[in-house]
Amino acid sequence: MEAREGLLYEHEECIRRINRIAYFSMEICVDSQIPTYSGGLGILAGDTIRSSADLGVPLMAITLLYKKGYLRQKFNEQGYQQELPEEWNPEEVLTQLPTRIQVEIEGRKVTVQCWLYMVKGIEGQTVPVYFLDTDLPDNSDFDRSLSYYLYGGDERYRLAQEIILGIGGVRMLRKLGYKDILRYHLNEGHASLLTLELLSEYNNAGKNNWDVEQVKNRCVFTTHTPVSAGMDQFPYPLVEQVLGNIIPFDLLKGLAGEEKLNMTQLALNLSHYINGVAKKHGLVSCEMFPGYHIDSITNGVHSVTWVGKYFAELYDRYIPGWKLDPFSLRYALNIPEEEIWNAHQMAKEKLIGYIKKSSDLKFEKDVLTIGFARRATAYKRADLIFYDLNHLIDIASRKGKLQLVFAGKAHPKDQPGKELVEKVIHISRQLLLADNIKIVYLENYNMELAKILTTGVDLWLNTPRKPQEASGTSGMKAAHNGIPSFSILDGWWVEGCIEGITGWSIGSAANLESIEAEEADSLYKKLEAEIMPAYYNQKERWLNIMRHCVAVNASFFNTQRMVLQYVSNAYL
């Protein structure tokens, strides 16, 4: 009881602060016990919130509660993905608040409650996170089900969820007592409907005087995908049925597109500051959306969250204060090589133990181990390294053994993504008795597994099809643990790659779009001629690379730097 009162007191303090930033995101991962995320977007939101708390930025965050999470991944005998609900109990990790609001969906009044989670920063400052929830007896079964699945259901389900997030979110903040909100940050287009709620608030005088400029002045929009298929678009008849007439339709069409309600376009038209999530992605976005000024703020990861236990002990000893000041990770160049190696090998042992437990495969501690884990979807090309399987086997027989660890969930409706997972699992079974290569695909990629992988492998592989990787963040987690990346020059790696110093590039920077055969060839050549010799025969060189990953990349690709840029470029 006391803990709850303390929490609620701190919460009241947050509401009283001034110049607040309201951060809206369809998915947020604040805690590995709360499975309300599917991948990079939610992890980034969580890391943003954690760094905001560390820095004392007066931010609060709004998302939806998903009682059955995204999905729990299991493989059947054929290696085909099965999806189970991710069961969890909000009462164990969140605090239910008595505040309720209503939104209209298909003409029905839907009651929304919210749950609170307080993220605590290093020096005790807090960021409240609100999870909106419609699973209440007052609501119809359909309306209750809107709080079950992240990215589940059809267009109607998704639009209804986005009404709860955008419109319900603003109403909930008002009801909680937030009055003075300086900026609304739309983390991806899912939250765009909040702009309509703001428009109608400012029109409260009822004079049909829609103050677009005033809303624009309040909103900041971050776009996360360079692929138009990844953007939400709703046909207007559905919008009319589900959302109704929150603002006049001709005004809506002018702001959100004539053909369909395009959530990205709505956000672009109602935000005064727009950014992509890496320099390259900013430029790609400018081409996609001519006529808008689009800046870029390169993503990062929350250093304290993603540095493994053994490296954290090293940093504590050699770089005291790194947690509050991750820029100081640049001094990692002074950490003795032996100690880097020992810390890394301990993390690797933990990974090997995990693999043994979950697959019964025995990975070896002194074999070059490559990690690949991300959402399993076609453009991420988990199978590029198997482009010419015999070539890969041949390299391993001549240059030293290889171990490959894969993980990643496919969206239930992403057939090609699911087939990709199956393909990798088939190859791993085919090579079960091979002498020089071991491959494992671990089930149910999530935050915890991501940490085991990005601290325990020797090399982090990323092979997206250009130019589809907006940023990518898992390689940044690896860099925080001294692990070099081996990646296509897309997203963050355009900025992070110093060839042979922080890792290696795959393919040519000159090609704007991927040419698969060339990239596979480049991958094999570099693996054979550079990476394996460095790992197996030039230990000192390898350790120097590990130190540079931390000094050059972890010191920059962290959310502390990123949040400071949002504060100075976007919020203020």
Ligand SMILES: *Cc1c(COP(=O)(O)O)cnc(C)c1O
């Ligand atoms: C970091 C992370 C991601 C994002 O990885 P990318 O490199 O951006 O693809 C996805 N899922 C989980 C569980 C993560 O921890």
